[in-house]
Amino acid sequence: MxxxxxxxxxxxxxxxxxxxxxxxxxxxxxxxxxxxxxxxxxxxxxxxxxxxxxxxxxxxxxxxxxxxxxxxxxxxxxxxxxxxxxxxxxxxxxxxxxxxxxxxxxxxxxxxxxxxxxxxxxxxxxxxxxxxxxxxxxxxxxxxxxxxxxxxxxxxxxxxxxxxxxxxxxxxxxxxxxxxxxxxxxxxxxxxxxxxxxxxxxxxxxxxxxxxxxxxxxxxxxxxxxxxxxxxxxxxxxxxxxxxxxxxxxxxxxxxxxxxxxxxxxxxxxxxxxxxxxxxxxxRRLLRAGLVVRHHRRSDLRRAVRSDPHRVDLPVPERYRRWVEVFDGKGAQDRARDSCIARPPRRRPTPAAHRVRTGHRRDHRT
The missing domain is CATH 1.10.3470 (ABC transporter involved in vitamin B12 uptake, BtuC)
Structure with missing residues (x-):
C-alpha cells in the first residue's frame, strides 16, 4: 500500500x-x-x-x-x-x-x-x-x-x-x-x-x-x-x-x-x-497546507535546470515549477535556479598569458 x-x-x-x-x-x-x-x-x-x-x-x-x-x-x-x-x-x-x-x-x-x-x-x-x-x-x-x-x-x-x-x-x-x-x-x-x-x-x-x-x-x-x-x-x-x-x-x-x-x-x-x-x-508546512516535498524531487529539479547551465535567465520547467514553489515558497524559483546553475569550468591561463599578467615578458629585441 x-x-x-x-x-x-x-x-x-x-x-x-x-x-x-x-x-x-x-x-x-x-x-x-x-x-x-x-x-x-x-x-x-x-x-x-x-x-x-x-x-x-x-x-x-x-x-x-x-x-x-x-x-x-x-x-x-x-x-x-x-x-x-x-x-x-x-x-x-x-x-x-x-x-x-x-x-x-x-x-x-x-x-x-x-x-x-x-x-x-x-x-x-x-x-x-x-x-x-x-x-x-x-x-x-x-x-x-x-x-x-x-x-x-x-x-x-x-x-x-x-x-x-x-x-x-x-x-x-x-x-x-x-x-x-x-x-x-x-x-x-x-x-x-x-x-x-x-x-x-x-x-x-x-x-x-x-x-x-x-x-x-x-x-x-x-x-x-x-x-x-x-x-x-x-x-x-x-x-x-x-x-x-x-x-x-x-x-x-x-x-x-x-x-x-x-x-x-x-x-x-x-x-x-x-x-x-x-x-x-x-x-509553515503545517499552517500553510502541509507543504512537504520529497528529497528526490529536488535532485530531479537540479538535473532539469542544469540541462542549460549557460543561461542566467533559465526558467524552471513547468513540471517542476510547483515543487519549487511548495518547497521554498515565494521567490524560490530564483533561488533554486541560482543554486542549481552549474558554472562553466575555470580555464587555466596559458604560459604566455601568465607571463603577461605577472609582468614577466621576454624582450625579443636583440
Whole structure:
C-alpha cells in the first residue's frame, strides 16, 4: 500500500485555502473556549504573556525584518504604559482612547529616536538606543508630579462593556482583557504582515540586505528608516498600554534594561524575521497546507535546470515549477535556479598569458 505522506498540496489551491481557514478557526475556537477551561489566574498569566508577544512583534519588525538593533524598546513599552495610565487616572480619558493616543505618542517618539539611524548603524545605533532605554526610568522619577515618581501610577482599570453576559461575573474583567489582548495581537500581526508585503516592506528588506543597492534602486532611506522605528515603537506602545491595565499599577522599575533583554531573547528564540516562529519550516508546512516535498524531487529539479547551465535567465520547467514553489515558497524559483546553475569550468591561463599578467615578458629585441 502506497504511503500518503508526505502530504503535498499546491499553494493557493482549494485544499490549501480550506486548511488555512481551518487552522484559523481552530485558533479562534481555542481563544473562545479558554475562559471556560482555564482558571482566572491562568488567563491573567496568558494575557501578560500575550502582551510581551505584542512587544516582540514590534521589535521583530525593527530588528528582525529591518536589521536595526534596538536596545531601548523598553522605553517605548513604558511610554505607552505611562501615557495610558496618566490619561486614564489623572484626566479620566477612556482606556480605548488613551491607548490610541499612546500609539500616536510612541510613534512620534520612535521617529525621533529613529533619526540617528540615518547616520548610525550596528553597534553605534545599539548604543544610542541603549542610552534611551537607560534614561527612561530616570526621567520617570524626575517628573514625579506627572508620573508619580518611584511610587508609580495606581488604579488603572479596563472594565468590560456593560450588558454582555459573557463578560459578567467575578472573572468578567479578566476574560475581557484576555479577549482584548488576543484581538490586539492578531491586529498587530496582521499589520506587520501587510507592511512586509507592501512596497514599504520591500524597501525595508532592501535596506537590510544591501543598503547601497536599495538606495540606487530608488528606496527612500530616510523615510523607510524613520517610519520603521515609528511603527515598531507604536506596536510597543500598544503592549505597554495593555501592560498598564492588566497590572493596574506601573512603576519605573518595570521598564528597565532587563525588559529589553527579555524581549530580545524572546525574538531570537521565537525566530527573527519570521511570521510563524523559529521552526518556520515545519510550522509553515503545517499552517500553510502541509507543504512537504520529497528529497528526490529536488535532485530531479537540479538535473532539469542544469540541462542549460549557460543561461542566467533559465526558467524552471513547468513540471517542476510547483515543487519549487511548495518547497521554498515565494521567490524560490530564483533561488533554486541560482543554486542549481552549474558554472562553466575555470580555464587555466596559458604560459604566455601568465607571463603577461605577472609582468614577466621576454624582450625579443636583440
Amino acid at each position: 502506497a504511503s500518503t505522506f508526505p502530504l503535498i498540496v499546491q499553494e493557493h489551491s482549494r485544499v490549501h485555502r480550506a486548511i488555512t481557514i481551518a487552522v484559523f478557526v481552530a485558533v479562534a475556537l481555542a481563544v473562545y473556549l479558554a475562559p471556560f477551561v482555564l482558571p482566572g489566574f491562568r488567563l491573567n498569566q496568558i494575557s501578560g504573556a500575550l502582551v510581551l508577544v505584542i512587544a516582540i512583534v514590534g521589535l521583530n519588525l525593527l530588528s528582525g525584518f529591518g536589521g536595526q538593533i534596538s536596545l531601548g524598546h523598553a522605553a517605548f513599552f513604558g511610554l505607552g504604559a505611562y501615557t495610558t495610565g496618566i490619561l486614564t487616572v489623572d484626566h479620566g480619558v477612556p482606556v480605548v482612547i488613551a491607548m490610541l493616543l499612546s500609539i500616536v505618542v510612541c510613534f512620534c517618539a520612535g521617529v525621533i529616536v529613529g533619526l540617528p539611524a540615518l547616520r548610525l548603524q550596528g553597534t553605534y545605533l545599539a548604543l544610542v538606543t541603549l542610552a534611551v532605554g537607560i534614561l527612561f526610568p530616570t526621567l520617570i522619577r524626575r517628573f514625579d508630579d506627572l508620573t508619580g515618581g518611584s511610587r508609580g501610577l495606581q488604579d488603572i482599570s479596563f472594565r468590560p462593556p456593560e450588558g454582555l453576559a459573557y463578560f459578567s461575573g467575578a472573572l468578567g474583567r479578566t476574560i475581557w482583557i484576555f479577549w482584548a489582548v488576543s484581538i490586539a495581537l492578531a491586529l498587530c500581526c496582521l499589520v506587520v504582515r501587510n507592511i512586509m508585503r507592501s512596497g514599504l516592506g520591500r524597501g525595508i528588506v532592501a535596506l537590510r540586505d544591501k543598503e547601497a543597492a536599495g538606495v540606487v534602486m530608488g528606496v527612500n532611506r530616510a523615510f523607510v528608516r524613520t517610519v520603521l522605528f515609528g511603527i515598531s515603537a507604536a506596536i510597543a506602545g500598544v503592549a505597554g498600554g495593555f501592560f498598564a491595565v492588566i497590572n493596574g499599577i506601573i512603576t519605573p522599575d518595570s521598564f528597565t534594561l532587563l525588559l529589553t533583554i527579555n524581549l530580545l531573547v524572546g525574538m531570537l528564540i521565537g525566530g527573527s524575521a519570521s511570521f510563524w516562529g523559529a521552526d518556520h519550516r515545519w510550522v
